[in-house]
Amino acid sequence: MRLFDSHTHLNDPAFEGEIEETIKRAKEAGVEKMVVVGYDIPSSKMAVELAKKYKDVIYASVALHPHDSDKFTQEIYDDLKKLAAEPEVVAIGETGLDYYRDYSPREDQRKVFREHLKLARETDLPVIIHTRKAFADLFSILEEEMPPRKGVFHCFSGGEEEARRAVGLGFYVSFSGSLTFSKKLQRVATILPANRILIETDAPYLAPVPMRGRRNEPAFLVHTARFLAELLNCNPENIGEITYANAEELFLRF
Ligand code: NI
Secondary structure (H helix, E strand, O other): OOEEEEEEOOOOHHHOOOHHHHHHHHHHOOEEEEEEEOOOHHHHHHHHHHHHHOOOOEEEEEOOOHHHHHHOOHHHHHHHHHHHOOOOEEEEEEEEEEOOOOOOOHHHHHHHHHHHHHHHHHHOOOEEEEEEOOHHHHHHHHHHOOOOOOEEEOOOOOOHHHHHHHHHOOOEEEEOHHHHOOHHHHHHHHHOOHHHEEEOOOOOOOOOOOOOOOOOOHHHHHHHHHHHHHHOOOOHHHHHHHHHHHHHHHHOOO
8 A cells, every 4th residue: 555644743853863763664554755744944944854865755844833923024934935945845834723722813823824825826835734713714814815736724623614615725635643533524534525635644643543642653644544445435555546646746746
């Protein structure tokens, strides 16, 4: 089985000193490619460095996480733009709105989300969207500032209506390990067209059943893939191929 982890954080301190073995385990589990996603300047830089070191296995995405929107400056924008010019960078993100945690004032979050969409337009890259409890504002900003290469709703947390709207706007929907324990997400997965679905670990967070509670890692993507295959009544190899091709289409076709 061949898999593409569309969203992982090997740049997280949880993997310090263990990146080499983690990638080896991922390959053994069939995970041939992954996008390492930045959430501030140091983690975005590290994503690019990893992508340069593990060419054709790791790709990078760069951004300031919505949680830290109150720390955004023009200097950060310029640094992200410089990083985004590296050939290994395939997306802008994770960016979006998080009204569940509310770690930054909502007004700052909306402003900084717009800045990231502007960056995606200027660099002609897709966006990786993080959103929780903020779909109404998120969709209205997205429609106003639409990046031409669209993007993906990562670790999707909405219902059927939000999923349909995301797909209607030309976006992909990515399922994390939460799919294995959320009935709501399982319903969403069954109504989406197969050519719009991605899968991800969001490691080190959100390990799928039967690894729940452990530190997640890209190798565990296989559990989410198998679960999705069973849910959609097809074989795991097919799900691997379809989601791999979708991720390639979004991130690697330039
Ligand atoms: Ni993430």
